[in-house]
Amino acid sequence: MSLNRAQKKEQTRRLLINAALAQLSDERSFGSLSLREVARQAGIAPTSFYRHFQDMDELGLTLVDEAGLTLRQLMRKARQRIESGGSAIQTSVETFMEYVTNNQNIFRLILRERSGSSRLFRAAVSREIAHFCDELADYIQSITPCDRAFARVQADAMVALVFNAGTEALEQQSGEQRRALTTKTVVQLRMVAAGSQTLRQQGAAVGGR
Amino acid sequence: MSLNRAQKKEQTRRLLINAALAQLSDERSFGSLSLREVARQAGIAPTSFYRHFQDMDELGLTLVDEAGLTLRQLMRKARQRIESGGSAIQTSVETFMEYVTNNQNIFRLILRERSGSSRLFRAAVSREIAHFCDELADYIQSITPCDRAFARVQADAMVALVFNAGTEALEQQSGEQRRALTTKTVVQLRMVAAGSQTLRQQGAAVGGR
DNA sequence: TAATTCAGCGTACATGTGTCAGCTAAACTA
DNA sequence: TAGTTTAGCTGACACATGTACGCTGAATTA
Numbered sequence: 001m002s003l004n005r006a007q008k009k010e011q012t013r014r015l016l017i018n019a020a021l022a023q024l025s026d027e028r029s030f031g032s033l034s035l036r037e038v039a040r041q042a043g044i045a046p047t048s049f050y051r052h053f054q055d056m057d058e059l060g061l062t063l064v065d066e067a068g069l070t071l072r073q074l075m076r077k078a079r080q081r082i083e084s085g086g087s088a089i090q091t092s093v094e095t096f097m098e099y100v101t102n103n104q105n106i107f108r109l110i111l112r113e114r115s116g117s118s119r120l121f122r123a124a125v126s127r128e129i130a131h132f133c134d135e136l137a138d139y140i141q142s143i144t145p146c147d148r149a150f151a152r153v154q155a156d157a158m159v160a161l162v163f164n165a166g167t168e169a170l171e172q173q174s175g176e177q178r179r180a181l182t183t184k185t186v187v188q189l190r191m192v193a194a195g196s197q198t199l200r201q202q203g204a205a206v207g208g209r
Numbered sequence: 210m211s212l213n214r215a216q217k218k219e220q221t222r223r224l225l226i227n228a229a230l231a232q233l234s235d236e237r238s239f240g241s242l243s244l245r246e247v248a249r250q251a252g253i254a255p256t257s258f259y260r261h262f263q264d265m266d267e268l269g270l271t272l273v274d275e276a277g278l279t280l281r282q283l284m285r286k287a288r289q290r291i292e293s294g295g296s297a298i299q300t301s302v303e304t305f306m307e308y309v310t311n312n313q314n315i316f317r318l319i320l321r322e323r324s325g326s327s328r329l330f331r332a333a334v335s336r337e338i339a340h341f342c343d344e345l346a347d348y349i350q351s352i353t354p355c356d357r358a359f360a361r362v363q364a365d366a367m368v369a370l371v372f373n374a375g376t377e378a379l380e381q382q383s384g385e386q387r388r389a390l391t392t393k394t395v396v397q398l399r400m401v402a403a404g405s406q407t408l409r410q411q412g413a414a415v416g417g418r
Numbered sequence: 419t420a421a422t423t424c425a426g427c428g429t430a431c432a433t434g435t436g437t438c439a440g441c442t443a444a445a446c447t448a
Numbered sequence: 449t450a451g452t453t454t455a456g457c458t459g460a461c462a463c464a465t466g467t468a469c470g471c472t473g474a475a476t477t478a
Binding site: 026027028029031032108111112114115116117118119122126153154156157160161163164167170171184187188190191192193194195196198199 | 235236237238240241317320321323324325326327328331335362363365366369370372373376379380393396397399400401402403404405407408
Binding site for chain 4: 004005008034035036046047050056
């Protein structure tokens with residue numbers, strides 16, 4: 001029952017992380033959180049914060065990493081659903097929308113820090129998204145063998161559209177709206193998929209140029 | 210030479226607007242600007258700020274409106290270039306990239322406030338983008354007659370891709386990178402254009418469903 | 419058991435903030 | 449010209465912030 005010192009430390013570290021996460025909302029960005037607020041919500045003295053993080057920045061980067069992790073788990077889940085039948089596009093979009101709905105604060109964090117005021121944060125988010133695109137490009141190539149660079153361009157487009165849908169999803173509360181958004185996004189991805197096939201054929205006909 | 214009272218007031222109002230704009234950068238978001246900083250940069254006392262804006266929010270919304278205006282001007286310019294020959298997609302993307310390059314701070318403002326912490330700001334940006342999409346949908350219909358809703362879905366996708374490219378453009382400084390980004394975006398838009406044509410044909414064959 | 423480590427605390431300070439109250443002087447109006 | 453309006457000013461206020469310093473007591477180690 002009694003915890004280790006290390007365990008106890010890890011515990012309050014989580015308390016801080018959760019405190020920060022809890023303060024995030026549609027009206028509150030990470031940059032607007034103060035060290036004192038987070039410490040207060042975690043139930044520790046402001047100065048004790050430094051026992052766990054050097055900076056608020058360090059806390060923030062931790063959050064971004066956690067978000068990336070959750071995203072990767074999400075990807076795996078989507079792949080599983082696809083293997084057991086169903087449209088890859090439809091399933092992926094549904095999975096993503098589900099994620100956004102269930103992790104609004106953390107997804108908002110990613111969206112905001114993507115073009116936020118900290119180079120470090122932007123770089124961190126950029127890495128996560130690049131990872132996302134890479135894996136999708138892999139998948140595209142495994143389904144439709146083609147030039148790597150081309151697959152990457154297609155993957156980038158698809159990820160951009162899905163993230164854009166995520167942005168819009170955050171503004172909607174009714175399930176009805178969200179469902180409409182999902183089908184819209186599915187159509188958009190189908191456009192990209194179909195179009196990329198067309199371009200591939202044309203390119204091949206002209207001689208790979 | 211001597212200005213009347215109203216003119217002078219308008220003049221310092223512009224001073225405030227420009228001061229805010231000047232403080233924005235890749236490391237400084239509008240939300241992080243203080244009333245005092247802006248007033249200082251404009252060369253007036255903090256309390257005089259209130260003679261022109263009720264709030265920093267009011268100033269911010271003014272900036273968003275100005276950005277929208279600039280964007281509309283940009284659109285017109287693009288249409289002109291297209292009418293005098295040239296690919297619509299290529300020309301549009303080039304025009305947009307040019308805009309982003311020349312108006313980094315104001316475009317960043319839009320990007321950030323799109324999913325920022327103020328409902329008002331988000332709504333304002335959302336309106337501007339919707340306007341953007343509407344006009345593009347008009348254009349698509351004028352070129353390729355089709356269902357309005359369908360054109361709108363296509364337009365949304367294209368605008369999302371272009372804005373995404375804008376986001377990426379802000380991270381790049383070499384003209385080389387920017388040119389690569391432009392061609393990538395052009396390919397992505399061609400994918401959407403080609404794909405939407407395919408879907409339209411398929412949809413018609415199945416019976417408009 | 420005795421010595422060491424260290425998570426968390428309280429106090430304190432300098433700094434920046436938004437905004438209130440009231441003044442001045444120049445521009446306007448009648 | 450005499451009276452009014454008003455853009456901009458100074459001074460002051462209460463408040464929140466980040467963080468330096470040094471203490472305490474429990475957990476750990478030797």
